[in-house]
Amino acid sequence: MTVAGEGVMADPQSDAIWILSSTFIVFTMQSGFGLLESGTVSVKNELNIMVKNAVDVVFGGLTYWIFGYGLSFGNASFSNAFIGWGDFFVTAEDEKLGIVYSKFFFQASFATTATTIVSGAMAERTKLVSYIVFSMINTVLFSIPAHWVWSSKGWLYMLGVVDIAGAGPVHIVGGVTGLVATLMLKPRHRRYDGERHKAPTMSSPTNAVLGMFMLWWGWHGFNCGSTFGISGLKWKLAARSAATTLCSSVAGGVGGFFLSYIMKDRKFDVKYMINGLLGSLVSVTAVCAVVQPWEGLIIGFVGSLVSNAGVALLDKLKIDDPVGCVVTHAVSGVWGMLVAGLFLRKDKLLNALYLHKASTGLFYGGGLYQLGIQSFAVVAIIIWTVVVSFICLKLIDVTLGLRVSLEEEIIGADIIEHGILEEEIIGADIIEHGIESIRNGHVRGETQDAIEQNTADNNHIEVNPAALVMGDDLFQGVIIHADLYNVIY
Numbered sequence: 056m057t058v059a060g061e062g063v064m065a066d067p068q069s070d071a072i073w074i075l076s077s078t079f080i081v082f083t084m085q086s087g088f089g090l091l092e093s094g095t096v097s098v099k100n101e102l103n104i105m106v107k108n109a110v111d112v113v114f115g116g117l118t119y120w121i122f123g124y125g126l127s128f129g130n131a132s133f134s135n136a137f138i139g140w141g142d143f144f145v146t147a148e149d150e151k152l153g154i155v156y157s158k159f160f161f162q163a164s165f166a167t168t169a170t171t172i173v174s175g176a177m178a179e180r181t182k183l184v185s186y187i188v189f190s191m192i193n194t195v196l197f198s199i200p201a202h203w204v205w206s207s208k209g210w211l212y213m214l215g216v217v218d219i220a221g222a223g224p225v226h227i228v229g230g231v232t233g234l235v236a237t238l239m240l241k242p243r244h245r246r247y248d249g250e251r252h253k254a255p256t257m258s259s260p261t262n263a264v265l266g267m268f269m270l271w272w273g274w275h276g277f278n279c280g281s282t283f284g285i286s287g288l289k290w291k292l293a294a295r296s297a298a299t300t301l302c303s304s305v306a307g308g309v310g311g312f313f314l315s316y317i318m319k320d321r322k323f324d325v326k327y328m329i330n331g332l333l334g335s336l337v338s339v340t341a342v343c344a345v346v347q348p349w350e351g352l353i354i355g356f357v358g359s360l361v362s363n364a365g366v367a368l369l370d371k372l373k374i375d376d377p378v379g380c381v382v383t384h385a386v387s388g389v390w391g392m393l394v395a396g397l398f399l400r401k402d403k404l405l406n407a408l409y410l411h412k413a414s415t416g417l418f419y420g421g422g423l424y425q426l427g428i429q430s431f432a433v434v435a436i437i438i439w440t441v442v443v444s445f446i447c448l449k450l451i452d453v454t455l456g457l458r459v460s461l462e463e464e465i466i467g468a469d470i471i472e473h474g475i476l477e478e479e480i481i482g483a484d485i486i487e488h489g490i491e492s493i494r495n496g497h498v499r500g501e502t503q504d505a506i507e508q509n510t511a512d513n514n515h516i517e518v519n520p521a522a523l524v525m526g527d528d529l530f531q532g533v534i535i536h537a538d539l540y541n542v543i544y
Contacts, residue, residue, distance in 0.1 A: 077279060085171060092174065166197045179243050180459055219344050219345065330383050342395045358391070365383075401414070
C-alpha cells in the first residue's frame with residue numbers, strides 16, 4: 056500500500072470512500088481463504104480450518120488495533136527507519152480521523168491476510184489454542200516489514216523499494232512463516248510413509264474452487280485499493296491496477312490448465328488451476344499499478360509456472376503443505392518483488408504513489424540498481440521472517456504445544472475441538488481403544504490399510520472383529536460410517 060507520503064489527500068472524502076470500499080472487498084478474501092482451505096483439507100477438519108480463518112480476524116485484528124498499526128505507521132519520537140512507534144490503541148483526532156481510520160481499516164485486512172496464509176500450511180495438525188496465540192503474535196511479523204516498505208521513515212522505502220500491494224510484507228512473510236511452521240510441525244500422520252505420497256482426498260473441490268473465485272474477486276480490491284485513493288492521478292492508477300491484475304490472473308489460469316493437461320495425462324486438475332491463478336495474482340501484487348496489462352500477462356504466466364512447480368518440489372522434498380500456500384505466496388511473492396526491478400518505468404503516475412525514489416527497471420535501460428534494491432528487500436524480509444517466526448512458534452511449542460496428539464489427529468479437529476457429530480459416534484469407547492492400539496503399533500498391515508482406505512473413500516464399512524488383532528485384544532465389532540468425518544484417516 057503506497058501511503059508513505061502522508062501529506063494531505065487531494066480529495067479526502069473521495070479517497071476515504073475508495074479505501075473503505077476496497078477494504079470491504081478485501082475482507083471477503085477471508086471467506087475465500089476459508090472455503091479454499093476447508094475444501095482442500097480432509098473432511099474431518101473442514102470446520103476447524105474455517106474457524107482458524109475467523110480467528111485470524113478476531114484475534115489478529117485485536118492485536119493490530121492495539122499495537123500493529125503503531126509499529127507500522129506510528130510517527131512518535133521513538134519511531135525510526137526500523138520500527139514505527141505511537142498510535143497504539145488506534146484513536147484519531149477530528150482533523151485526521153478520516154485518514155487514520157481508513158488506513159487502519161485497510162491495513163488491518165492486510166495484517167489478517169498475512170496470518171491466514173499460514174493457517175493453510177499448519178492445517179490438520181495444529182492445536183486451536185496454540186493457533187489463537189500465534190495469530191495474535193503474527194501481527195508483529197507483518198507490521199515491522201510493513202513499516203520498512205510503506206512508511207515514509209522506513210529504510211527500504213528510503214532506498215526506493217517498490218511494493219504496491221504487499222508482495223513482501225503480506226505474501227513473503229505469510230509464505231515463509233508457513234514454511235517454518237510446517238517444518239516444525241512435520242508432515243501429517245502417514246503423509247509420506249513408505250511409498251505412499253498421495254495427499255488425502257480433498258473434502259470439497261467445489262468449495263476450493265469457489266474460494267478461489269472469492270480470492271480472485273477480493274484481490275482486485277487488494278490491488279486497486281492500494282493506490283490509497285482515486286483523487287488526482289490515482290484513479291488512473293487504480294484503473295491500470297484492475298486491468299493488469301485481471302490480465303495477470305488470466306495468464307495464470309492459462310498456465311495452470313496448460314500444466315495440468317501435460318502433467319495429468321490430459322486431465323484438468325483443479326489444484327493446478329487454483330495454484331496457477333493465485334500464484335499469478337501474488338506475482339503482480341508488487342507492481343500492479345506501474346506495469347502495463349501485456350506485461351501483466353508475462354508476469355502472471357511465469358508466476359503460475361513457478362507456483363505449480365514449487366508445490367510439486369515441496370512434495371518431492373516431503374515438506375507437507377496441505378493447501379500449497381508456501382510456494383504460492385512466498386516464491387511467487389519473491390518473483391513479484393523482482394519483477395519491479397525488471398519492468399518498472401518512470402512516469403508521472405509514479406510520483407502519485409510517492410515512489411519518486413524508485414529507478415527504471417533493467418528491461419527499460421535502468422541498469423541493475425532497482426533490481427538490486429528489490430533483491431535486497433526480499434533477503435531482508437525473508438531473514439526477518441525466518442528468525443522471528445521460528446522464535447515465536449518455538450515459544451508456543453514449548454509452552455502450549457503446537458501439534459495435536461496422534462489420536463486427535465486421526466479423529467480430526469472437527470470432533471475433538473468442536474464436538475461435531477460427537478453424539479453420533481457409534482462405540483466411541485471402542486474407537487478410542489482402537490486408536491490407542493494404532494498409535495502403539497498393534498494394528499498393522501492390511502487391517503490398518505483397509506480402515507484408512509475405506510474411510511478415505513467415504514464408504515460405509517463393517518470391520519470384522521476377528522481381523523482386528525491387537526496383541527491379546529480384539530475390537531468388539533465396530534461400524535464406521537462416512538458421516539464420522541473420517542474418524543480414522
